[in-house]
Amino acid sequence: MIYLDNGATTLPKPRSVADAVAWSIGHLASPGRGSSRASEEADDMLYELRITAGEMFSCPPQQVILTTSATHGLNIAIKSLAGPGDRVVISGMEHNAVVRPLFAAGADVQVARGRLFDSNKLLEDFDRLLTPGTSACVVTHVSNVFGWILPVEEIAALCSTRGIPLVVDASQSAGSLEVNMEALGAAFIAMPGHKGLLGPQGTGLLLCGHPVKTILEGGTGSLSRQPEMPDFLPDRLESGTQNVPGAAGLLAGIRYLRRVGIRTASERETELRRELVRQLRRIPGVEVFYGENQAGTVSFRVRNRDCVLLASRLAEQGIALRAGLHCAPLAHETAGTLETGTLRVSYGPFNTRQDGKELCRRLEKILERPEIEETLADHR
Amino acid sequence: MSMYFFTYRGATEARKGAAALRNSGVPARIDRSPVQLSRSGCGYGLWIVPQKAERAAEILRREAPYERSYRMDRGGFREAPL
Structure with a gap:
């Protein structure tokens, strides 16, 4: 084929990714849930993933959240920023992973449509629509359909000067282009683990630079006596046992990518x-x-x-x-x-x-x- | 014979602290918090030998702030602010 x-x-994945998944299934227990060596090693591996990804995307390790997909991360980001009637500006290249959560949240969505491959026209539209009172701006870094690299740095600058939180969908850029949380000043950047980062399906990362609302609650192995979710990251957004084999594979994928460049x-x-x-x-x-x-x-x-x-x-x-x-x-x-x-x-x-x-x-x-x-x- | 234990609410923050100490040549071991220290239930901490406790506290306050510090000896734990 x-x-x-x-x-x-991405298919195939590097051999090291498959090896890491297999190794973790045979050796790693539940992270944050025990004192055994196998449990500690699982925690060590997750921390190593946060460090490695954090270095790649200029984000502190505790703000690197493990998700199941970019869609999962985008849902957290969007639902943390937008509620019924809130004005949200998006590009005309957005995926349903952005459009549907906004629709479900009842947001007032304004589309900066632009013209295909015309960055200047797109920036004009964003400039016009990013008005005071806008709750958030959501933009894809690269169109999944056309491969158009949107002028995300310039859009980030517009958002920054107007105090509007920015969400970047890095589904098609993470691992292929530079994605820099610090430079963009983004509130959130969501990405899959299984595309450019070469990890297994069912993995993703959300980089968090803004207070978050939970969309899932449960055990985190921390602050167990309190009924509400911990107020600190990553625990606040990672209830339930993480996908340890997936995370091990994702770590191997990112390491492979760093070797290649x-x-x-x-x-x-x-x-x-x-x-x-x-x-x-x-x-x-x-x-x-x-x-x-x-x-x-x-x-x-x-x-x-x-x-x-x-x-x-x-x-x-x-x-x-x-x-x-x-x-x-x-x-x-x-x-x-x-x-x-x-x-x-x-x-x-x-x-x-x-x-x-x-x-x-x-x-x-x-x-x-x-x-x-x-x-x-x-x-x- | 005694040891210090610096507590954290989450595993990631504790690991960040351990890494900061390791980079400064201060040995530390991550562990789950003893139940008696986990006022909110389930936490994490770093074991540090007494000779390094002051130095560790200084590094951790800067790099990965901890919740509390305890000293453990034959009599058990007692809070030992550093």
């Missing part, structure tokens, strides 16, 4: 994406969405072809990518692709030039025949 869906989760990985993926854009544009009927400030992700669609059917045909030929709305209808609405969806290629650390070439070769082959013939052939 040629795997081009690293925006969903984020910049090296990012430049490589961007170069692969550039080359793929050139190749795709040569194929008749293919519309490619590309522009300045684009990461290792690219979307395209094909005239008179259903993107999901095309993805299925490609999957049969061993090419894994993602088609449809990518859980981000707002981004498609902004780009004008809501009705058709797109096919998305997202590069990861183990892709090669040959992968993009193969995709184009097999795509051209599929496009030689009418869609109906391709579809029927599949059912014979």
